[in-house]
Every structure is written in structure tokens, then in C-alpha cells.
Amino acid sequence: MKERLATIKERIQTIAEACHRKAETVRLVAVSKTVPVEIVKEAIDAGVTILGENYIQEAREKCNALISYPVSWHFIGHLQSNKAKYAVRLFDLIHSVDSLKLALEINKQAKKINRIQSILVQVNIAREASKSGVYVEEATRLIEALSPLENLAVRGLMTIPPYFDAPEKARPFFAALRELRDQIERSAIPNIAMDELSMGMTGDFEAAIEEGATLVRIGTAIFGARK
Numbered sequence: 238m239k240e241r242l243a244t245i246k247e248r249i250q251t252i253a254e255a256c257h258r259k260a261e262t263v264r265l266v267a268v269s270k271t272v273p274v275e276i277v278k279e280a281i282d283a284g285v286t287i288l289g290e291n292y293i294q295e296a297r298e299k300c301n302a303l304i305s306y307p308v309s310w311h312f313i314g315h316l317q318s319n320k321a322k323y324a325v326r327l328f329d330l331i332h333s334v335d336s337l338k339l340a341l342e343i344n345k346q347a348k349k350i351n352r353i354q355s356i357l358v359q360v361n362i363a364r365e366a367s368k369s370g371v372y373v374e375e376a377t378r379l380i381e382a383l384s385p386l387e388n389l390a391v392r393g394l395m396t397i398p399p400y401f402d403a404p405e406k407a408r409p410f411f412a413a414l415r416e417l418r419d420q421i422e423r424s425a426i427p428n429i430a431m432d433e434l435s436m437g438m439t440g441d442f443e444a445a446i447e448e449g450a451t452l453v454r455i456g457t458a459i460f461g462a463r464k
């Protein structure tokens with residue numbers, strides 16, 4: 238575990254420095270879906286500080302088991318509105334907000350427990366029927382609608398590009414997310430930050446970093462293949 242993690246951190250650092258970015262501007266989200274608690278503990282002991290989970294029930298059990306561990310939890314899966322009440326209790330950042338309905342529910346549930354929930358808007362950059370996320374042309378309108386919501390803090394964008402065997406093929410989709418981010422940033426919508434770009438997984442995170450990723454979501458390279 239220690240070695241695998243060190244290798245990934247080194248790859249992140251090398252690529253960040255090669256494009257004149259500070260290594261600290263790229264944060265590693267260790268994707269622990271389906272990984273047993275004991276192994277997640279090893280990862281935390283080896284230096285993982287952010288865990289990414291896809292399923293609410295699984296995340297609730299893990300959070301409880303790891304309550305005393307100094308780690309930040311991010312939600313990266315598809316979130317149904319009726320699970321928003323759990324999500325706001327568990328996660329520091331929800332990467333996958335893809336509708337006004339969901340955002341309104343997160344805002345409402347966050348208000349109930351008196352917190353401001355940080356979120357990213359998920360963009361379906363390649364318009365794949367199988368993926369969640371808003372289309373590029375819908376993103377600005379959604380974000381404008383989120384601007385007045387007092388218990389939401391929009392911090393940036395997230396995407397999952399199509400799966401390719403060659404990471405270079407994912408690059409144009411990462412670049413497109415960055416360009417969308419830049420465009421939204423120029424619109425200077427009140428109360429909206431565009432600092433975070435969540436993109437890049439085991440197979441393509443280096444290209445994602447070169448295109449501006451600030452959060453890379455890596456599972457397989459840390460924990461091995463999922464069953």
C-alpha cells in the first residue's frame with residue numbers, strides 16, 4: 238500500500254511540476270468504493286487524506302467505522318435526492334450535483350443542520366447516455382440558479398470522460414471541462430467559485446493534471462482491481 242501510494246504521489250508531483258504547477262494544487266481522492274474498512278485503514282495509515290465513495294449506505298458504514306481517523310470524505314457517485322439528508326452529514330464535498338432538484342434538496346438538508354455544503358457540478362462532457370451530469374450548454378444556467386442558495390457553496394466542476402484504452406483520447410474532454418470552467422469564471426456569478434476541477438482516474442489522471450485537474454479520483458491504482 239505504502240509503495241503504491243508513494244508511486245502515485247510521485248507521478249502526480251512529476252506531472253504537476255512538468256506543467257509548472259505546484260504539486261499541492263493537485264489533491265488525491267482515494268476512491269474506496271467496495272474496498273473493506275481494514276484496507277481503507279491501511280491507506281489512511283499510508284497517508285491518504287481524502288476518501289471518495291460512491292454509495293451512501295456503504296459510506297455511512299465506513300464513516301462510522303473510521304470516525305476517529307483524520308480523513309475527509311467526498312461523494313463521487315450518483316446521488317438521489319432522497320439520500321441528500323445523509324450526504325450532507327457525511328461529506329465535505331459532493332462532486333456529483335447534476336440537477337436543480339438535487340441541489341435544492343441538498344441546500345434544504347444542509348440548512349437543517351446549519352452547515353454550508355460544498356459541491357461540484359457534474360458535467361456530461363461527452364453527452365453519453367449512460368452517464369449523469371448536465372450538458373455543457375446547461376451548466377451556466379444551472380449554476381446561476383444555485384447562486385442564491387445560502388447553504389450551498391459551488392466550488393467547481395467534475396466530469397467522467399468516456400472510457401478509452403489510450404489516455405490521450407480523454408484529453409480533449411478534460412480540456413473542454415477546463416474551458417467551460419474558465420467561461421463560467423468570466424461570468425462572475427455571485428457566490429460561485431470555480432477553483433476545483435475534479436477529473437482524471439487511474440487510466441488517465443496524468444492527462445487530466447496537464448489539463449488543469451485539482452482533484453484526481455484514483456481507485457484501482459491504489460487498491461487494486463475491484464471485484
Ligand SMILES: *Cc1c(COP(=O)(O)O)cnc(C)c1O
Pocket residue numbers: 268270291313314397438439440454455456457458
Ligand atoms: C470508481 C470511480 C473512480 C476511480 O476509478 P479507477 O479507474 O479505479 O481509478 C473515479 N471516479 C468515479 C466517479 C468513480 O466512480
